[in-house]
Amino acid sequence: MAAPFKKKNKVLLEKDCDFSIGVRQGRVLELRPEGYLVFWEEWTDPDSGACHESTAGVISFDAIVTENNYGTLKILRRPLAKPFDRKQIRRIERLPLEVARQRFKKQYVLAIQDMIDAGELRPIRDDFCDKIIDIVARGKNRYDRYLAALAIQEKKRGGAKAQRTKKEIEKSVEFHQGFRCGQTMWKWYWQWRVDGDSGLFDKYRNCGKYNRYDDATDAFIVGVLNTLWDQERPTVKSFVESVQAALGAENERRERLPVPAAKMKVVEYNYILTLIKEHAPLDHKIRKDGWDKAYKNLHTLGVGTETSRALQRVEIDEYTVDLFVLMQSTGLFDHLPQSIKDILGLDGRARRITLSAAIDVHTRCFLALQIVPEGIESPLRHTVEMIYTDKNPIADAAGAKFGWPMAGAPETIVLDRGSAYVTDDAYDVLASLGITNLGAPAGKPWLKPFIERVFRTIHSDLLLRFSGRAFSNVVERGENDPAARATLTLEAFLIWLVRWTVDAYHTKFHSGLGMSPNQAWKKATKECEPRSLSSDEMREAFGIRGRRKLNQSGLRVCRIDYQSDACMKKFLDSGAEYFDFLRWDGDIGTISVRCNDGPWTTVPAADEQWIGKNDMDLRVWLQERAEQEAGETRARRDFINDANRESVRLKQLKGLLSLPKTPAELEKDVERFMRHADTAERRHSAGPHRDLLADLDDETSNVPSQGTPENAAHYDANGSNHNDFDDDSME
Numbered sequence: 001m002a003a004p005f006k007k008k009n010k011v012l013l014e015k016d017c018d019f020s021i022g023v024r025q026g027r028v029l030e031l032r033p034e035g036y037l038v039f040w041e042e043w044t045d046p047d048s049g050a051c052h053e054s055t056a057g058v059i060s061f062d063a064i065v066t067e068n069n070y071g072t073l074k075i076l077r078r079p080l081a082k083p084f085d086r087k088q089i090r091r092i093e094r095l096p097l098e099v100a101r102q103r104f105k106k107q108y109v110l111a112i113q114d115m116i117d118a119g120e121l122r123p124i125r126d127d128f129c130d131k132i133i134d135i136v137a138r139g140k141n142r143y144d145r146y147l148a149a150l151a152i153q154e155k156k157r158g159g160a161k162a163q164r165t166k167k168e169i170e171k172s173v174e175f176h177q178g179f180r181c182g183q184t185m186w187k188w189y190w191q192w193r194v195d196g197d198s199g200l201f202d203k204y205r206n207c208g209k210y211n212r213y214d215d216a217t218d219a220f221i222v223g224v225l226n227t228l229w230d231q232e233r234p235t236v237k238s239f240v241e242s243v244q245a246a247l248g249a250e251n252e253r254r255e256r257l258p259v260p261a262a263k264m265k266v267v268e269y270n271y272i273l274t275l276i277k278e279h280a281p282l283d284h285k286i287r288k289d290g291w292d293k294a295y296k297n298l299h300t301l302g303v304g305t306e307t308s309r310a311l312q313r314v315e316i317d318e319y320t321v322d323l324f325v326l327m328q329s330t331g332l333f334d335h336l337p338q339s340i341k342d343i344l345g346l347d348g349r350a351r352r353i354t355l356s357a358a359i360d361v362h363t364r365c366f367l368a369l370q371i372v373p374e375g376i377e378s379p380l381r382h383t384v385e386m387i388y389t390d391k392n393p394i395a396d397a398a399g400a401k402f403g404w405p406m407a408g409a410p411e412t413i414v415l416d417r418g419s420a421y422v423t424d425d426a427y428d429v430l431a432s433l434g435i436t437n438l439g440a441p442a443g444k445p446w447l448k449p450f451i452e453r454v455f456r457t458i459h460s461d462l463l464l465r466f467s468g469r470a471f472s473n474v475v476e477r478g479e480n481d482p483a484a485r486a487t488l489t490l491e492a493f494l495i496w497l498v499r500w501t502v503d504a505y506h507t508k509f510h511s512g513l514g515m516s517p518n519q520a521w522k523k524a525t526k527e528c529e530p531r532s533l534s535s536d537e538m539r540e541a542f543g544i545r546g547r548r549k550l551n552q553s554g555l556r557v558c559r560i561d562y563q564s565d566a567c568m569k570k571f572l573d574s575g576a577e578y579f580d581f582l583r584w585d586g587d588i589g590t591i592s593v594r595c596n597d598g599p600w601t602t603v604p605a606a607d608e609q610w611i612g613k614n615d616m617d618l619r620v621w622l623q624e625r626a627e628q629e630a631g632e633t634r635a636r637r638d639f640i641n642d643a644n645r646e647s648v649r650l651k652q653l654k655g656l657l658s659l660p661k662t663p664a665e666l667e668k669d670v671e672r673f674m675r676h677a678d679t680a681e682r683r684h685s686a687g688p689h690r691d692l693l694a695d696l697d698d699e700t701s702n703v704p705s706q707g708t709p710e711n712a713a714h715y716d717a718n719g720s721n722h723n724d725f726d727d728d729s730m731e
Contacts, residue, residue: 071590071602108139129182408530
């Protein structure tokens with residue numbers, strides 16, 4: 001009997017990670033096979049006020065996953081993101097000369113410590129002053145040995161020794177002429193004893209930082225330079241001559257003033273060059289040497305890419321496939337709304353599509369692979385989100401034999417400088433996740449060779465097997481019409497793409513790895529398990545933001561009610577109605593909520609069935625519910641129609657329904673509604689105003705007026721007078 005598969009635990013925490021579950025805070029001491037060894041700090045029960053002491057214990061992996069699903073797990077600090085005191089200068093910010101000075105001092109301090117350990121020197125300042133000659137001799141000897149060791153290690157490619165100039169050697173040795181003093185050595189030694197190696201850094205970076213010229217002169221020079229940037233192939237010498245000529249003219253103008261003003265100093269070549277480098281260095285290089293030469297001289301190079309673990313370096317790029325695909329709406333897209341189908345371009349025509357892919361350099365595995373619809377605002381956000389999510393359901397839906405478990409938190413992502421990636425949204429996503437962004441210039445594929453190589457593999461191993469290929473030039477294409485020869489629908493293309501990724505590419509032997517990418521991933525994750533993010537962190541990075549009104553049931557988002565004690569209190573105690581929320585499709589069991597720009601809080605779903613579920617589970621549930629209610633909807637429709645017909649029949653038998661009116665009767669009703677309206681047109685037709693009893697005094701009152709036929713009595717065909725007063729009734 002085959003052994004059962006070993007259950008794979010989802011690791012959300014690492015060693016020295018600070019987190020909280022509810023009101024309790026803890027720190028992970030170590031990871032054990034049975035779970036996390038956690039040191040819990042003392043905490044106070046908010047309900048009873050009881051104070052609990054600190055303790056240590058083991059909490060299982062599943063318990064942490066459950067707390068994460070319910071939204072009670074909060075990450076307070078990760079060891080890789082340790083905060084640093086901003087008042088101090090980090091080692092990475094130190095100048096090379098500062099580091100060299102610190103190492104120089106360290107050799108003298110170590111020599112002093114050797115003398116103290118040997119009993120040749122007492123830790124007294126006077127003894128330091130008396131034995132300064134021995135200290136300097138010992139320190140210089142030790143520093144010379146240090147420089148000799150560095151000279152042996154400094155080698156170029158091919159084993160050639162790196163040659164340093166005389167000036168560089170002098171700078172590395174003779175920093176200052178006043179260090180041969182016992183008091184100075186005493187100060188260095190105790191700085192090292194108190195603050196360690198960091199105490200040997202001095203304020204050398206502040207030396208010489210004074211303005212040689214006043215602000216008015218700098219502003220005048222920059223103003224002159226701003227008028228010279230657009231020159232063709234300018235040189236620094238031409239800039240210097242132009243600036244000096246402008247300064248000379250300005251000084252002469254100041255001399256001719258009624259009250260002569262102070263002259264500005266004449267600037268030199270180096271100072272103007274410094275201003276050029278400060279304001280427009282790259283622009284000056286391009287205009288001086290041309291784009292091609294400037295790029296050739298200034299673009300960065302490297303010795304190659306080396307990785308030691310999975311997800312250490314990830315490359316992302318887009319690729320327009322050389323295959324025409326029929327954009328038809330099939331059963332795969334029935335659950336999508338029409339707006340999403342319009343974005344995908346499911347209009348039935350054949351066109352090429354664009355893929356966005358992410359590959360792990362260490363294992364050559366696909367971490368993300370999806371189509372990019374035209375006009376999408378942030379393709380990087382969706383690609384990075386796919387890197388973090390489990391893709392086994394996608395492989396199962398495509399009918400693949402192998403799984404797609406490649407997921408985790410990347411450390412470094414390499415992107416090109418395309419318009420789709422050079423956006424504030426892209427930078428915000430990478431910064432919020434703590435991912436290092438290595439930007440490669442657009443059009444330089446050799447800076448991200450792994451993703452470019454895998455695109456060629458897609459073309460040569462998958463696309464050539466189907467008709468509808470688009471060739472790179474007219475000679476190769478010939479008379480072939482790829483759009484007319486397209487046979488694959490978008491649904492079929494996606495299925496074949498997933499199957500090729502999981503069953504063909506990941507399982508193929510890779511010469512650079514010495515194994516298949518699937519085997520390389522298993523080996524890498526066995527040595528170093530990839531780190532995942534909590535649902536709260538995923539919502540902050542990839543969540544969809546919205547606004548909802550709070551009611552008695554809580555917040556209803558996508559047909560799910562979210563309720564918590566904090567929401568109940570807000571509903572009862574405050575007048576706040578509308579709340580902002582963050583919802584992530586990967587975990588719809590909880591959402592993040594805030595009110596009036598307050599802090600974000602996690603609110604779980606009121607119905608426990610949605611805890612730990614994703615948006616796909618919700619769509620399946622809605623689709624199944626629609627199928628179950630189809631017959632019920634039809635039955636209710638038939639009932640309403642039958643009841644209405646029977647009601648009309650019974651009312652007609654009782655004479656409760658009036659017969660429909662003829663067109664003549666409807667026209668007569670229209671005239672009645674219009675009869676007593678008062679308009680300017682009718683006043684003009686009625687003639688001038690006459691008093692009510694004017695006809696009694698008028699001898700010709702029996703003669704009808706020729707100009708006002710509307711006021712006269714109507715006559716029927718027989719000549720008899722007919723009064724409409726009786727017809728005013730609406731009955």
